[in-house]
Amino acid sequence: MVAPSKPGKWRRSVGTWLHYRAETFIIPVLALLAAAVFFSIFLIALDKSPGEFFFLIGRGGFGTLFSWQNTLVRAAPLILTALCVAIPARMGLIVIGGEGALVIAGFAAAAIAIPLDQSIPPMFTTLAMGLTAVIVGACWIGLVGWMRHARGVNETISSLLLTYIAIAIVNFFISGVLRNPADPNRPSTKPINPDAMVGVIPGLHVHWGLAAGVVLAVLLYLLMDRTTFGFAARIAGGNPRVAEAQGLSVGKLIVTGCFIGGACAGLAGFFEVAAVHGRANSALHANYGFTGILVSFLARHNPLAIIPVACLFGGIGAAGGLIQRRMDLPDATVLLLQGVVFVTLLASETLYGRLPFFRPTQESRT
Amino acid sequence: MSDLWDAIALVLIALVGGVVRVSTPFLFVSLGECLTEKSGRINLGLEGTLVLGAMSGYATSYLTGSPWLGIAAAALTGMVFGGFHAVLCQLPRVNDIAVGIALIQLGTGAAFFFGKPFIQPTAPHMPLMALGWWSSDPQLQNALMINPLFPVGIALALFLRWAFRNTYWGLIVRTTGDSEPAARDLGVSINGVRLAATSIGGLLAGIGGAFLSLSYPGSWNEGLSSGQGLMAVALVIFARWDPVRCFYAAVLFGAAGAIGPALQSVGVTQGYYFFNAAPYILTLLLMVASGRSKRAARDIPRELAITR
Numbered sequence A: 001m002v003a004p005s006k007p008g009k010w011r012r013s014v015g016t017w018l019h020y021r022a023e024t025f026i027i028p029v030l031a032l033l034a035a036a037v038f039f040s041i042f043l044i045a046l047d048k049s050p051g052e053f054f055f056l057i058g059r060g061g062f063g064t065l066f067s068w069q070n071t072l073v074r075a076a077p078l079i080l081t082a083l084c085v086a087i088p089a090r091m092g093l094i095v096i097g098g099e100g101a102l103v104i105a106g107f108a109a110a111a112i113a114i115p116l117d118q119s120i121p122p123m124f125t126t127l128a129m130g131l132t133a134v135i136v137g138a139c140w141i142g143l144v145g146w147m148r149h150a151r152g153v154n155e156t157i158s159s160l161l162l163t164y165i166a167i168a169i170v171n172f173f174i175s176g177v178l179r180n181p182a183d184p185n186r187p188s189t190k191p192i193n194p195d196a197m198v199g200v201i202p203g204l205h206v207h208w209g210l211a212a213g214v215v216l217a218v219l220l221y222l223l224m225d226r227t228t229f230g231f232a233a234r235i236a237g238g239n240p241r242v243a244e245a246q247g248l249s250v251g252k253l254i255v256t257g258c259f260i261g262g263a264c265a266g267l268a269g270f271f272e273v274a275a276v277h278g279r280a281n282s283a284l285h286a287n288y289g290f291t292g293i294l295v296s297f298l299a300r301h302n303p304l305a306i307i308p309v310a311c312l313f314g315g316i317g318a319a320g321g322l323i324q325r326r327m328d329l330p331d332a333t334v335l336l337l338q339g340v341v342f343v344t345l346l347a348s349e350t351l352y353g354r355l356p357f358f359r360p361t362q363e364s365r366t
Numbered sequence B: 001m002s003d004l005w006d007a008i009a010l011v012l013i014a015l016v017g018g019v020v021r022v023s024t025p026f027l028f029v030s031l032g033e034c035l036t037e038k039s040g041r042i043n044l045g046l047e048g049t050l051v052l053g054a055m056s057g058y059a060t061s062y063l064t065g066s067p068w069l070g071i072a073a074a075a076l077t078g079m080v081f082g083g084f085h086a087v088l089c090q091l092p093r094v095n096d097i098a099v100g101i102a103l104i105q106l107g108t109g110a111a112f113f114f115g116k117p118f119i120q121p122t123a124p125h126m127p128l129m130a131l132g133w134w135s136s137d138p139q140l141q142n143a144l145m146i147n148p149l150f151p152v153g154i155a156l157a158l159f160l161r162w163a164f165r166n167t168y169w170g171l172i173v174r175t176t177g178d179s180e181p182a183a184r185d186l187g188v189s190i191n192g193v194r195l196a197a198t199s200i201g202g203l204l205a206g207i208g209g210a211f212l213s214l215s216y217p218g219s220w221n222e223g224l225s226s227g228q229g230l231m232a233v234a235l236v237i238f239a240r241w242d243p244v245r246c247f248y249a250a251v252l253f254g255a256a257g258a259i260g261p262a263l264q265s266v267g268v269t270q271g272y273y274f275f276n277a278a279p280y281i282l283t284l285l286l287m288v289a290s291g292r293s294k295r296a297a298r299d300i301p302r303e304l305a306i307t308r
Helices: A009-045 A050-062 A065-090 A098-119 A122-151 A155-174 A209-226 A228-238 A240-245 A250-277 A288-298 A303-327 A333-351 B002-038 B046-064 B067-089 B096-118 B138-143 B149-166 B168-178 B180-185 B190-214 B228-238 B243-265 B272-290 B294-299
Strands: none
Touching: A009 A050, A009 A288, A009 A333, A050 A065, A050 A303, A065 A098, A065 A122, A065 A209, A065 A228, A065 A250, A065 A288, A065 A303, A098 A122, A098 A155, A098 A250, A098 A288, A122 A155, A122 A250, A122 B272, A155 B228, A155 B272, A209 A228, A209 A250, A209 A303, A228 A240, A228 A250, A240 A250, A250 A288, A288 A303, A288 A333, A288 B096, A303 A333, A333 B067, A333 B096, B002 B046, B002 B067, B002 B138, B002 B149, B002 B168, B002 B190, B002 B228, B002 B243, B046 B067, B046 B096, B046 B190, B046 B228, B067 B096, B067 B190, B149 B168, B149 B190, B149 B243, B168 B180, B168 B190, B180 B190, B190 B228, B228 B243, B228 B272, B243 B272
């Protein structure tokens, strides 16, 4: 397509770069379209209108200012939990435990607020909550990295097991010693001081978690793509033996990557508690961590691409209620759609380097 | 003093019954995963298969009135779902672990989507075998009401070990899992073997799922299998890819899962959620303890991407 007219070295590398970029953009988009087609066929088989379905996603997720706010409130934790998949993925690890890190870190933030609320100014309470959540989240996923490095424990399985453990620990506390006696209907911790809550971004009416997610995504993109650390991480992810031979400490890289990812997921938990729910309860376990896996895969683990993809899935999530009411579909419809997208996306991996349109050159076939 | 002994005896009896009940789904999923991994692929999607099998088994049993048809439907669903994993993975450049994660999401999504109308109604359960006839103790009799799938699972574990060691098909599966070039030299279709192994593995996981909804806990709801399929995958690693050791491991996991309910039966309700977490913590500890072991390194199918 962008075939160089003269075989200049610079021109050719730009052409290759363009090939690569266009391919990594077009193939996921094709996968999304294919998933939409599959899901439409499925809806037609159920005697539902696919047109109405996608129209409602457009309206419920992106149609009005209010739906955009709803979408962005959901996109914020999705960006952060997707980063928890993307950063370890650069080191070659498939970590799917962001949900657990979010839940346990959010709970830790709510728990630390209980004794602090009376004794120190609200601003410091917020700060302590944020710090606690980040540290707990980082250690939670850092443990996954350590187990992988030190004991060869498969990180995919261990991180998902830790998610179930996190949920059990949180249930143990919120229905036991830390349960708020004033709230008999639903087990939850005491509400945090309203003054210690995180506010909204002025003019946008979306909490600051969105800004934190976007800034972190950009920073981590720079870290992974523009620094020696990121370069070393990618070598370790591509081939650990080569990395070892280069004198890189693969273990350190893996644990650091998991640490960073876990910190992001922990931050998501902090904002869910301190900006949305105001307490820790079972609403923390809202599948953001699992949707984040799909977001990161769809963004090809590129932190910058995660931002728009998170908005897309935030919008689909925001439209869920509308679809449920208008089309009389169960609430698992969104979950099923995500599953279809995920499977189609992974099947599309096989297209890389094979689309005739791109005529891949030798260099682009890595 | 005798009160304490009575309580301990009661807990032990409840534990025996609990182990049989809790370990059966682990046993079936782990045998399915064992077969799949022996052929050189890992299917994390068995967690999704388990949930989907539980839902389809329950729905079929409710609609037809026959739990056996429910089991058959779950087995068929599991087989199709397993086959789907195999077909996706034989595409070049497609990662089997990632496909497994996607199939967990697709399977649970589909199960929740179609299972909504079946959460309330009660479907006929599988009949149990009363193996406690020789005892006059009602508690013991109750504990020994055993689902026929449990002995079937034991027989299957023995059969699989024998088949891996002594039959042509066992050799083919093992060769495919250990070395693709060697399998190709034998003139074996690698994708065909893996399709068969993953499909049968899915079939077994589907039956495990039907056990969850049709025997114990015995109803369909969205929290039915939280990670049991995944623990079964970890269990296969711990069992070092041997079907009979899978059985021992399943019993161990069953015991970990049965402690909480057994203690509850004598009135110990403290730490209920903690005991809920016991099987997960046990899995994790076993994985940490058995990681990097020399024997695991010897027994692992060489083509398996799980321990690089």
